[in-house]
Amino acid sequence: MTEIKATNITWHEGHVSRAEREKLLKQGGCLIWFTGLSGSGKSTIAYTVEHELVKRGHLCYVLDGDNIRHGLNKNLGFSAADRAENIRRIGEVGKLFVDCGVITMTAFISPYRADRDAARALLKPGEFVEVLMDVPIETCETRDPKGLYKKARAGEIKGFTGIDDPYEAPSNPELVIKNGECTPQEAAAKVIQYLENRGLLRAAK
Amino acid sequence: MTEIKATNITWHEGHVSRAEREKLLKQGGCLIWFTGLSGSGKSTIAYTVEHELVKRGHLCYVLDGDNIRHGLNKNLGFSAADRAENIRRIGEVGKLFVDCGVITMTAFISPYRADRDAARALLKPGEFVEVLMDVPIETCETRDPKGLYKKARAGEIKGFTGIDDPYEAPSNPELVIKNGECTPQEAAAKVIQYLENRGLLRAAK
Numbered sequence: 001m002t003e004i005k006a007t008n009i010t011w012h013e014g015h016v017s018r019a020e021r022e023k024l025l026k027q028g029g030c031l032i033w034f035t036g037l038s039g040s041g042k043s044t045i046a047y048t049v050e051h052e053l054v055k056r057g058h059l060c061y062v063l064d065g066d067n068i069r070h071g072l073n074k075n076l077g078f079s080a081a082d083r084a085e086n087i088r089r090i091g092e093v094g095k096l097f098v099d100c101g102v103i104t105m106t107a108f109i110s111p112y113r114a115d116r117d118a119a120r121a122l123l124k125p126g127e128f129v130e131v132l133m134d135v136p137i138e139t140c141e142t143r144d145p146k147g148l149y150k151k152a153r154a155g156e157i158k159g160f161t162g163i164d165d166p167y168e169a170p171s172n173p174e175l176v177i178k179n180g181e182c183t184p185q186e187a188a189a190k191v192i193q194y195l196e197n198r199g200l201l202r203a204a205k
Numbered sequence: 206m207t208e209i210k211a212t213n214i215t216w217h218e219g220h221v222s223r224a225e226r227e228k229l230l231k232q233g234g235c236l237i238w239f240t241g242l243s244g245s246g247k248s249t250i251a252y253t254v255e256h257e258l259v260k261r262g263h264l265c266y267v268l269d270g271d272n273i274r275h276g277l278n279k280n281l282g283f284s285a286a287d288r289a290e291n292i293r294r295i296g297e298v299g300k301l302f303v304d305c306g307v308i309t310m311t312a313f314i315s316p317y318r319a320d321r322d323a324a325r326a327l328l329k330p331g332e333f334v335e336v337l338m339d340v341p342i343e344t345c346e347t348r349d350p351k352g353l354y355k356k357a358r359a360g361e362i363k364g365f366t367g368i369d370d371p372y373e374a375p376s377n378p379e380l381v382i383k384n385g386e387c388t389p390q391e392a393a394a395k396v397i398q399y400l401e402n403r404g405l406l407r408a409a410k
Contacts, residue, residue: 016252016255016259020259021264021266024259024264047220051221054226054229057229059305059306061226061301061305062220063301067301067304071300071327072294075290093298096268096272096276096277096302097302097305099266122276
């Protein structure tokens with residue numbers, strides 16, 4: 001058994017503040033919310049940002065379909081109510097991660113403005129960074145990385161965003177990435193520059 | 206505008222692994238699940254552990270009624286189904302935090318064995334640390350920090366754990382804290398010693 005050296009510790013009860021966690025992490029918690037059509041590059045950019053920031057010593061985490069739809073939100077379908085609840089829960093989980101001090105990214109189509117604005121309203125001004133992936137549907141459909149557009153065009157998927165369900169672009173996003181016009185690396189650099197400009201990345205040793 | 210020094214960066218796409226985050230944080234992600242009656246000291250011990258670990262340079266986060274019931278789970282009541290869903294979501298969020306590399310603690314009564322076991326099943330062996338707060342109900346009721354036992358005895362709260370709803374103690378928890386027999390500091394030291402013994406706390410500088 002390892003001996004714990006706790007004899008002369010001053011113990012404290014009560015919450016550790018978010019500021020103490022952010023000092024420890026040498027960064028500011030924030031929620032970078034990517035929104036855009038399927039195939040517009042949300043996940044690619046998010047993971048590219050994550051890779052670079054972790055290399056610089058920052059703690060990042062990406063919430064996406066892989067870890068949300070098969071876990072927390074596996075009991076939700078694609079009705080209007082379930083889609084809203086899907087985004088609501090993602091916003092609430094994002095808020096917890098931000099409170100933990102993590103640079104948090106979400107990569108979901110999140111097509112409805114009201115749902116995204118509700119997520120924004122959970123956070124303090126400056127903490128929510130909405131990133132519009134402004135890529136023409138023709139480009140997304142040509143990429144079609146998961147073969148979803150093909151299925152939607154064939155009628156095998158109903159209510160597919162951009163085909164038979166609307167995408168409501170944000171009117172005033174913090175960032176716009178015209179992904180068709182730059183590489184993922186250039187897009188990720190733009191996001192990181194935004195965070196630097198906002199003072200959210202203090203130098204990690 | 207701050208210039209981003211990105212000219213000679215090698216960019217990587219693809220996920221950052223949990224191991225990379227844990228290396229950055231110099232710790233292993235885990236979910237410390239406190240369970241026990243209202244007033245048994247779950248939150249007190251969790252926050253005492255958090256305070257000490259953050260002081261040592263570790264990243265911790267506590268999920269409790271304050272940040273879950275008013276946020277992610279504000280659309281859940283206290284029916285049997287809603288109680289199960291409450292714990293399910295907490296387990297799923299805990300899993301995400303563990304994947305992020307955070308030493309995560311939950312402080313909920315979580316009275317039903319099946320619900321806790323379902324949370325345990327979400328994680329890998331060794332990641333889920335169940336801590337039973339083994340405190341007699343008489344002690345909890347004397348403390349009654351939120352005045353809930355008084356209300357339950359007066360019939361103002363129905364289905365209150367220990368009064369008119371059962372508490373199913375874990376049969377094989379990783380730790381048992383007889384909180385009536387030690388100080389919060391001693392209890393927290395026991396939890397931290399467990400984490401040290403398991404190698405989850407590598408020295409943070």
